[in-house]
Amino acid sequence: MARTKTVYACTECGAQSPKWQGQCPGCGQWNTLVESVAEPAAGSRFAALAAGSGKVQKLSDIAPQESPRQPSGIEELDRVLGGGLVPGMVVLIGGDPGIGKSTLLLQALATLSARVPTLYVTGEESGEQVALRAHRLQLDAGNLPLLAEISLEKILATLREGKPSVAVIDSIQTMYSEVLQSAPGSVAQVRECAAQLTRHAKSNNCAMVLVGHVTKDGALAGPRVLEHIVDTVLYFEGDTHSSFRLVRAIKNRFGAVNELGVFAMTDKGLRGVSNPSALFLSQHAQPVPGSCVLVTQEGTRPLLVEIQALVDTSHGNPRRLSVGLEQNRLAMLLAVLHRHAGIVCSDQDVFINAVGGVKISEPAADLAVSLAIVSSLNGRALPRKLVVFGEVGLAGEIRPAPRGQERLKEAAKLGFELAIIPTANAPKQKIAGMEVVAVDRIEQALTALRELQQR
Incomplete structure (x- = not known):
């Protein structure tokens, strides 16, 4: 009885190898080769040479149609x-x-x-x-x-x-x-x-x-x-x-x-x-330290998500844990806060969580994460009805986020009255019922936050 011939196929790219290897020769991924039955070749390898050419059309001759x-x-x-x-x-x-x-x-x-x-x-x-x-x-x-x-x-x-x-x-x-x-x-x-x-x-x-x-x-x-x-x-x-x-x-x-x-x-x-924003906002009876509301953009939909931070004294090697946000970005934000704002967390455990199990990948969450960390470290809650968004650069600058106007309008619709945002996202016309504070750098954001907390 003829023995069935086997090959090893990559689960990532589909490349085949006659023997098992730790690394796929096609895409370079590790431990992705699995054993499967070798399939016989279909037809002649020169069959394509005998086939006629396909019909070539100019793009301008093709009428675009919107399918219902x-x-x-x-x-x-x-x-x-x-x-x-x-x-x-x-x-x-x-x-x-x-x-x-x-x-x-x-x-x-x-x-x-x-x-x-x-x-x-x-x-x-x-x-x-x-x-x-x-x-x-x-x-x-x-x-x-x-x-x-x-x-x-x-x-x-x-x-x-x-x-x-x-x-x-x-x-x-x-x-x-x-x-x-x-x-x-x-x-x-x-x-x-x-x-x-x-x-x-x-x-x-x-x-x-x-x-x-x-x-x-x-x-x-x-x-x-x-x-x-x-x-x-x-x-x-x-x-x-x-x-x-x-x-x-x-x-x-x-x-x-x-x-x-x-x-x-x-x-x-x-x-x-x-109203999915209600899922990602915790209903606190009173404002609590370490909680900041972020206006994130998921496709075409603005969502309000609560970012929670917990900063506690470390009893050994300081831990950095992030759930729902990128952990490497958390380490970068801690370095920016130390270098440009004098916020020292080298002897503190820092934990970040996005409420509701949502995963946030956009960099516009940087400013909200930074303010939540500072709030937890100082033990002072952020003002009620405050929303934040903006990307933080390595030089301490606050970069704009796409669709800033839509984010602010969604926050105002849900009853938020204060916003700390990048200067480039400042609205040209005032949004009814909302006070907007535009900042250029992380130091200015922390100063604006202290002024709002003192009101």
Whole structure:
């Protein structure tokens, strides 16, 4: 009996190696090579030389067309997608097990099935399990077609026959193609199944949603080329022990990148949160030291997030811990405060937290983090109804943040009356009910803060 030939494929880039190596020869990542079955070459390597050339068009001869969007019926999901589903759009959604991916998509398809042809393909659950979930969520999904199948060829045949406008594949890791010998979930199978489904979606104007597993590091399982094939990549964030879920757009060819949708998990499924800023603001009876409200920008949505800092005397090596914010940036801000403002924290433990489990990556949070640290160190609370944003440079300057006017208007709408912002973001026209203090340097920000605290 002939022995099956195996190769080692990289889970990041898909490159293959005849033997295991610690480092991938293609992308240079470490410990990403996994054993899989070697697939035979398809066709002749010189077949492309005999093929005819493709049709070349001038860009000016192509008339751009705006495709109408299909709302999913879930406002927060439509916000993340950029307004709804586009015909031929391929969406990849990933997240931890049990966080709510299948629940959200079943809710969306139950609403869409009343308006357009749809198809729900499940490879992880039986039809009875999906029906039980729909009954538990009290969904009107009587018209929703369901296919429990993992064979790619059978799924494509069903798609060609039914011609749905929206299809969900749950999940891409369970699908397999009979053309390949490797097991479902392998690099070759995931890449081939995703490519075939994407080709069908583009040629038939079918909006397709692929559910992807994530690794224990939080990345999508399978090759990273999977993220390059699809049009939109969505990630579920949040703790499974919490009732709140965040859906973030990492890539979107039809909308804003880094857009954020906020959901609450209830007994009837995921429900959109109309005022997400309320989730990220702690309701203190009295102002407390170390608490500062930041106006951050998530895609097109301004969000108010409470930044909490705790500075305490160190009993050994000082610790620097940051939750929801970049830890290396915290060390940089402490150095800037020491050099340009005389704030010494070398013998203090510093802990930073973004309330509500949100992750903030933009540098506009620098000024809020700095003022929260100073407030905790001095034991003096910041003024009530104060919001802050601005990037802090290594020279101590306060750099502007994008969309400053939208941030201020959102804060004023929620009842905030004071703001410390970069001078470049100062509004040309006064915002009703809000006093704006514009600063150029970190020293000026601390001086302005002391003046406000003395009122």
